[in-house]
Amino acid sequence: MTCTDFLAQLTDYFDGQVEPELLAEVQTHICECHHCEVVLDTTRQTIAIYREHEIYEFPTELRERLHTAIMAKCRTVSR
Amino acid sequence: MPAIQSPVAEEVHPDVALVARAKQGDTAAFEQLVRQYERQIFRVAQHITQNREDAEDIAQDAFLKAYEKLDQFQGNSKFSTWLVRIAVNESLMRLRKRKTSKTVSMDQDVETEDGSIPRDFAEWRPNPEQLYGQNELGDILRKTIQGLPPGFRTVFTLRDVENLSTEETAEALGLSVPAVKSRLLRARLQLRERLSRYFKQKGEPLPNGGPTP
Numbered sequence: 001m002t003c004t005d006f007l008a009q010l011t012d013y014f015d016g017q018v019e020p021e022l023l024a025e026v027q028t029h030i031c032e033c034h035h036c037e038v039v040l041d042t043t044r045q046t047i048a049i050y051r052e053h054e055i056y057e058f059p060t061e062l063r064e065r066l067h068t069a070i071m072a073k074c075r076t077v078s079r
Numbered sequence: 080m081p082a083i084q085s086p087v088a089e090e091v092h093p094d095v096a097l098v099a100r101a102k103q104g105d106t107a108a109f110e111q112l113v114r115q116y117e118r119q120i121f122r123v124a125q126h127i128t129q130n131r132e133d134a135e136d137i138a139q140d141a142f143l144k145a146y147e148k149l150d151q152f153q154g155n156s157k158f159s160t161w162l163v164r165i166a167v168n169e170s171l172m173r174l175r176k177r178k179t180s181k182t183v184s185m186d187q188d189v190e191t192e193d194g195s196i197p198r199d200f201a202e203w204r205p206n207p208e209q210l211y212g213q214n215e216l217g218d219i220l221r222k223t224i225q226g227l228p229p230g231f232r233t234v235f236t237l238r239d240v241e242n243l244s245t246e247e248t249a250e251a252l253g254l255s256v257p258a259v260k261s262r263l264l265r266a267r268l269q270l271r272e273r274l275s276r277y278f279k280q281k282g283e284p285l286p287n288g289g290p291t292p
Contacts, residue, residue, distance in 0.1 A: 007197070007264070007268075010264060010267075011260045011263055011264050011267075012260075015245070034200070035197070035200040038200045038201070038202055039197045039200070039268075039271070041202070041203075042202070042203050042271050042274075042275060042278075043267050043268065043271045045203055045206070045207070045278075046267060046270050046271045046274055047239045047267065049207060049216075049220065049274075050220060050224070050235075050239055050240050050270075051239060051240060051242070053216065053217065053220055055217055055220045055221050055224070056122060056125045056126070056131075056221075058118050058121060058122070062135075063117065063118070065135075066117060066121060066135055066138055066139070067113065067114070067117055069135075069139050070113055070117065070138065070139050070142045070143070071106075071110055071113065073139055073142070073143045074106070074109060074113075074142065074143060074146045075106065077143070077146055077147055
């Protein structure tokens with residue numbers, strides 16, 4: 001398996017969806033290729049860090065203002 | 080004695096009842112849906128537009144549109160996915176308005192491989208949380224995702240920030256599953272490469288030999 005082949009499997013690998021017959025090859029490649037091991041680890045960290053950090057604040061004051069504005073608009077619509 | 084098979088009750092999402100009541104004109108039911116999803120919709124819009132005022136407007140317009148078109152929601156997908164789809168469309172429209180000379184669509188940027196081929200193979204040590212304080216880390220994460228092309232940013236936001244499944248992301252964006260996977264890979268790799276500038280282990284000599292083609 002080349003590094004390009006490995007990258008093509010990366011998304012499925014994260015989702016646990018690599019075809020069984022390919023999985024062993026992917027795992028062997030990770031063990032043998034330090035570059036791809038790093039790419040795998042740092043890509044995993046990239047996903048985790050964006051998932052764990054709320055990068056845009058949503059303070060209560062904003063939430064209340066937004067909520068009031070949304071409901072005011074919706075109440076103008078007759079259902 | 081044969082085992083008695085109890086019928087598998089299909090789990091009905093709690094939103095289904097709220098949507099049904101809202102369709103009958105129950106504003107309180109719709110308000111509950113708004114409470115449940117306003118933060119997510121605002122966040123999606125802010126991620127795509129990178130602008131807080133735009134995100135506020137988009138969140139208002141998206142919920143208004145959803146309320147107006149509630150009868151068109153057939154329940155084939157989750158209500159939240161349908162709502163996200165409206166918000167994504169509103170957000171992309173806003174970006175198009177902002178850049179009058181340049182079209183912004185989900186198809187943009189797919190032709191280029193720029194930044195999607197890994198070049199930086201340094202490990203991230205110590206880990207980013209040990210390396211930076213919360214505020215500094217937040218700045219880095221915002222700056223980095225801002226630099227991503229809008230089409231990739233959108234896929235990454237839905238799949239990795241909002242944790243939608245690949246299928247839900249495809250549905251929300253009107254893309255095929257393979258198209259989502261391909262964009263997601265490039266988005267993740269581009270972000271990784273850009274973040275590596277900040278997070279990589281300093282002073283590490285490059286290991287011998289490059290990656291295989």
